[in-house]
Amino acid sequence: MSLFDAFRYDGKHVLVVGGATGMGAAAAELALAAGAEVTVLDIAEITVPGVKAVPVDLRDTASIDAALATLGGPVHVVLCCAGVADGTPGIEKTNFLGHRYLLEKLLAADALPRGSAIGFISSAAGLGWERNLDELKEYLAIADLGEASAWAIEHKHADYMWSKQAVCAYVALEALPLLKRGIRINAICPGPTDTPLARANAGTWLGFGAGYRAEAGVEAATPLEQGYPLVFLCSPAASGISGITLITDAGHFAAGNTETWPADTGAVRFLLGKF
Numbered sequence: 001m002s003l004f005d006a007f008r009y010d011g012k013h014v015l016v017v018g019g020a021t022g023m024g025a026a027a028a029e030l031a032l033a034a035g036a037e038v039t040v041l042d043i044a045e046i047t048v049p050g051v052k053a054v055p056v057d058l059r060d061t062a063s064i065d066a067a068l069a070t071l072g073g074p075v076h077v078v079l080c081c082a083g084v085a086d087g088t089p090g091i092e093k094t095n096f097l098g099h100r101y102l103l104e105k106l107l108a109a110d111a112l113p114r115g116s117a118i119g120f121i122s123s124a125a126g127l128g129w130e131r132n133l134d135e136l137k138e139y140l141a142i143a144d145l146g147e148a149s150a151w152a153i154e155h156k157h158a159d160y161m162w163s164k165q166a167v168c169a170y171v172a173l174e175a176l177p178l179l180k181r182g183i184r185i186n187a188i189c190p191g192p193t194d195t196p197l198a199r200a201n202a203g204t205w206l207g208f209g210a211g212y213r214a215e216a217g218v219e220a221a222t223p224l225e226q227g228y229p230l231v232f233l234c235s236p237a238a239s240g241i242s243g244i245t246l247i248t249d250a251g252h253f254a255a256g257n258t259e260t261w262p263a264d265t266g267a268v269r270f271l272l273g274k275f
């Protein structure tokens with residue numbers, strides 16, 4: 001035993017929701033390497049070696065219920081990683097509402113013991129959430145998944161940016177109530193990351209910040225580079241951290257917001273809700 005063991009996951013059961021590919025798969029591999037038992041839930045085929053694979057469609061509460069019924073024991077870390085791009089039907093469910101439904105089922109069943117942690121993958125696209133907090137609170141107050149989805153569609157919010165703002169607001173709003181139960185909740189907000197999802201939308205996703213990265217001499221992040229901070233935030237080493245949405249974009253938003261990289265100041269301030 002050493003002080004550094006607080007970064008490890010020995011004896012923990014980790015649930016990775018959306019862990020078939022990309023950042024979720026990287027986080028699942030990291031959690032395994034850190035000593036955890038890992039269950040991956042996904043709509044796609046799960047080939048990550050060493051994990052228990054369970055199919056789920058986050059747009060369907062019956063499918064989520066069926067996936068949860070296979071767990072049969074406590075979960076110490078939930079990594080909420082699934083996501084789809086604009087234009088995908090049910091985006092509001094896949095990117096947020098389905099994750100929330102799953103978490104609330106686990107909480108209602110007392111399946112997350114004290115010391116547990118929840119880690120979402122939000123996005124730099126969700127960082128302007130504070131400006132919309134009143135409307136986000138109205139949305140988040142709708143407990144039923146179907147009714148919340150209908151609200152999002154009716155209010156023209158069934159889109160990527162709103163789904164990620166909802167994640168950021170949920171993390172901030174739930175930090176206190178969850179901590180009273182001994183549970184922490186945080187999110188990372190990645191910049192462009194080289195995953196199947198980003199490649200499928202390469203022009204908008206991987207093109208964003210390309211000039212900044214060329215100036216800095218860095219590439220788009222790897223899935224592993226996003227998995228590391230996500231797994232850290234849910235480790236005992238991060239026991240003092242809850243309610244944060246950590247920007248994991250190699251400094252792009254910091255440089256844009258401060259005009260250190262003025263070419264992206266407008267875009268960054270727009271996404272931060274500063275306009």
Ligand SMILES: NC(=O)c1ccc[n+]([C@@H]2O[C@H](COP(=O)([O-])OP(=O)(O)OC[C@H]3O[C@@H](n4cnc5c(N)ncnc54)[C@H](O)[C@@H]3O)[C@@H](O)[C@H]2O)c1
Pocket residue numbers: 017018019020021022023024041042043044056057058059081082083084094121122123124189190191192193194195196197198205223
């Ligand atoms: N790649 C980027 O540049 C980037 C940047 C910021 C945020 N993100 C976010 O990171 C997260 C991970 O995405 P990624 O880039 O690793 O892409 P990815 O496509 O590799 O991973 C997303 C996973 O979600 C799963 N999924 C999709 N729909 C589902 C559903 N209905 N039910 C269950 N699982 C479903 C997919 O099968 C896939 O395994 C997403 O939330 C995404 O929005 C990505």
